[in-house]
Amino acid sequence: MSDAIIKTEHLRFAYAAEGGLSPVVLDGVDLEIEEGSFVAVLGHNGSGKSTLAKHMNAILLPTGGKVYVDGMDTCEDADLLDIRRTVGMVFQNPDNQIVANVVEEDVAFAPENLGVPPAEIRKRVDDALAMVGMSEYAAHAPHLLSGGQKQRIAIAGVIAMRPRCVVLDEPTAMLDPIGRDEVLKTIRLLNREYGMTVVLITHHMDEAAQADRLVVMAKGKVIADGSPRQVFQRVEELRAVGLTVPETVELCWELRREGLDVPLDAISDEECAQALYQILK
Amino acid sequence: MALKDITLGQYFPGNSILHRLDPRTKILLTVIYIVALFLAKQLAGYGILLLVLAAAIAVSRVKLKVILKGLKPILFIIIITGILNLFWTPGDILWQWGFLKLTVQGIWAAVFMVLRISMLIICTFLLTYTTSPILLTDGLENLLGPLKKLHVPVHELAMMMSIALRFIPTLIEETDKIMSAQKARGADFDTGNLLDKAKALIPLLVPLFISAFRRADELAIAMECRCYHGGEGRTRLRQLKYKTPDIVGIAGGLLLCAGVGVLGHFGL
Numbered sequence: 375m376s377d378a379i380i381k382t383e384h385l386r387f388a389y390a391a392e393g394g395l396s397p398v399v400l401d402g403v404d405l406e407i408e409e410g411s412f413v414a415v416l417g418h419n420g421s422g423k424s425t426l427a428k429h430m431n432a433i434l435l436p437t438g439g440k441v442y443v444d445g446m447d448t449c450e451d452a453d454l455l456d457i458r459r460t461v462g463m464v465f466q467n468p469d470n471q472i473v474a475n476v477v478e479e480d481v482a483f484a485p486e487n488l489g490v491p492p493a494e495i496r497k498r499v500d501d502a503l504a505m506v507g508m509s510e511y512a513a514h515a516p517h518l519l520s521g522g523q524k525q526r527i528a529i530a531g532v533i534a535m536r537p538r539c540v541v542l543d544e545p546t547a548m549l550d551p552i553g554r555d556e557v558l559k560t561i562r563l564l565n566r567e568y569g570m571t572v573v574l575i576t577h578h579m580d581e582a583a584q585a586d587r588l589v590v591m592a593k594g595k596v597i598a599d600g601s602p603r604q605v606f607q608r609v610e611e612l613r614a615v616g617l618t619v620p621e622t623v624e625l626c627w628e629l630r631r632e633g634l635d636v637p638l639d640a641i642s643d644e645e646c647a648q649a650l651y652q653i654l655k
Numbered sequence: 656m657a658l659k660d661i662t663l664g665q666y667f668p669g670n671s672i673l674h675r676l677d678p679r680t681k682i683l684l685t686v687i688y689i690v691a692l693f694l695a696k697q698l699a700g701y702g703i704l705l706l707v708l709a710a711a712i713a714v715s716r717v718k719l720k721v722i723l724k725g726l727k728p729i730l731f732i733i734i735i736t737g738i739l740n741l742f743w744t745p746g747d748i749l750w751q752w753g754f755l756k757l758t759v760q761g762i763w764a765a766v767f768m769v770l771r772i773s774m775l776i777i778c779t780f781l782l783t784y785t786t787s788p789i790l791l792t793d794g795l796e797n798l799l800g801p802l803k804k805l806h807v808p809v810h811e812l813a814m815m816m817s818i819a820l821r822f823i824p825t826l827i828e829e830t831d832k833i834m835s836a837q838k839a840r841g842a843d844f845d846t847g848n849l850l851d852k853a854k855a856l857i858p859l860l861v862p863l864f865i866s867a868f869r870r871a872d873e874l875a876i877a878m879e880c881r882c883y884h885g886g887e888g889r890t891r892l893r894q895l896k897y898k899t900p901d902i903v904g905i906a907g908g909l910l911l912c913a914g915v916g917v918l919g920h921f922g923l
Contacts, residue, residue, distance in 0.1 A: 433876055455882055463880040470873035473881075475821045479789055482892035484881035489888040496892065517824040531881060 378406040379444055379539050379571050380430050380461065386438035387425055387594075399425045401594035402439070407573060409538065412565040414574045414585035414602075418616040422594040427543045427575045431461040444538070459488065462532035464542040468524035469517075477519075477527055478503070478512040484535040502534040505568065506560050522553025526560055533564065539571035540564060546581065558584065579620045583641050590617070603639040622646035666787050672900060673715040673785045678794030680901040684908045685782045691912040692771055696919035701770055703915060708774055708781075717784045725780045726773060733772050740765040788820040790893075797895055810886025818874070826867060833862050 387400040399422045417423040428434040429441050432448040444460050446453040474480040485495045503509045506526040546554040564570045588605045590598040592615035598605045606619050609627045626636040640646040695701050746760030796813035803809050844855050
């Protein structure tokens with residue numbers, strides 16, 4: 375468990391249902407998330423990606439297999455607070471994560487729970503708000519902010535715990551395009567500037583493409599794991615599980631099928647344009 | 656139905672002395688004032704208390720109109736109490752018509768009763784108008800702290816109160832949305848008698864409650880993710896501290912209460 379901040383071993387999970395267990399949601403997931411990396415977990419609805427996320431800070435406990443956070447077994451009750459302090463979690467709906475009716479009071483919630491002294495809480499709140507670019511809204515009421523701003527407050531509320539890893543479960547699903555951009559920018563900043571490990575759960579291809587590593591899930595299993603470039607080349611496999619690849623990759627793939635020699639690893643618009651230019655030349 | 660008109664524990668931000676007092680001081684002063692109201696017996700006592708309240712309102716810079724608007728919902732109760740006291744107090748009869756007897760004592764009793772109820776309501780309103788809900792719950796939690804020894808879940812109650820306050824605007828917004836959605840499909844909330852209107856609310860309340868429970872579930876998980884584990888070992892960003900004005904205020908309040916009590920004792 376040297377560099378892996380989160381590690382799952384043969385993780386299996388089924389929700390308890392009347393008269394036994396319901397169908398298996400996670401079916402043997404082996405995953406290691408390295409400290410400082412930016413990992414996207416991609417999957418269609420019902421692929422088990424959110425369930426996997428909830429195992430990363432002991433909100434759900436495995437029915438089979440093990441999950442380790444920084445070497446701590448999530449089934450160990452005594453380590454619960456340490457696990458949750460190490461791995462913070464942000465959810466889809468910002469409204470349902472904000473506890474207080476003043477922004478800074480909300481950001482202070484987690485350090486308050488951890489029993490941090492007041493002066494240190496002040497510092498952490500100010501730092502967290504600065505990191506998400508919301509310092510000027512410290513005294514505002516959260517319900518008057520836009521969706522993107524609320525989600526950034528929710529992120530600030532989690533990073534005020536000073537976690538080493540942040541897991542975001544479809545944080546942009548309820549936001550408009552502007553809000554999505556704000557939140558994605560914040561997430562990238564946390565990873566690049568502050569070295570925080572980021573696990574982004576999403577079903578948006580273009581969001582997933584920004585990660586260093588892409589894990590694709592379907593029917594409770596990991597079906598692909600690698601850099602976005604490597605994963606997106608497997609267009610047919612992705613389509614088979616109901617996922618679309620970015621439009622640039624799709625275009626190259628269609629051209630390739632027609633017999634043109636286009637590379638499949640052009641993800642950004644520029645790369646794609648460059649690749650097409652090379653052929654036309 | 657104008658949802659924006661709901662004034663539940665409304666707070667008017669400001670920077671007056673009343674705003675800056677420690678919330679605990681304000682809660683204590685409100686309680687002391689209410690006790691004094693019940694100790695007052697005659698004109699002198701009520702007069703002093705009325706003056707104090709008027710002074711407090713003036714200092715708070717909350718508009719008189721706003722305060723009187725707060726009385727509107729209980730106007731009916733005030734009037735009924737006034738009338739009951741006016742005609743059903745035994746004493747020297749001034750005027751009589753059938754079973755209605757107007758007495759000198761009745762007039763005074765009615766005046767005092769109306770004053771007592773109005774002043775009681777106004778002083779509690781003044782508390783919520785000048786104290787932010789968060790500080791108010793903090794203050795309550797702190798004041799009721801000793802009850803924890805009797806296994807009263809003080810922290811949990813305060814937490815519930817602040818979460819309820821936090822979700823009022825969110826749920827109002829949601830109600831608005833559901834209403835629009837139901838109206839778009841032909842629901843009618845505005846016409847018909849009381850029963851019809853009550854029935855029309857059912858398709859509004861069912862989705863609202865379902866969504867509120869879903870929110871509660873998600874909020875609970877989000878709170879757990881942020882290491883919430885009850886009130887034990889919790890610190891606060893904002894520390895409550897009694898300062899000189901708080902001590903002066905409480906001493907003044909106690910003196911006022913004692914003074915009014917003494918006056919009442921001598922029948923003044």
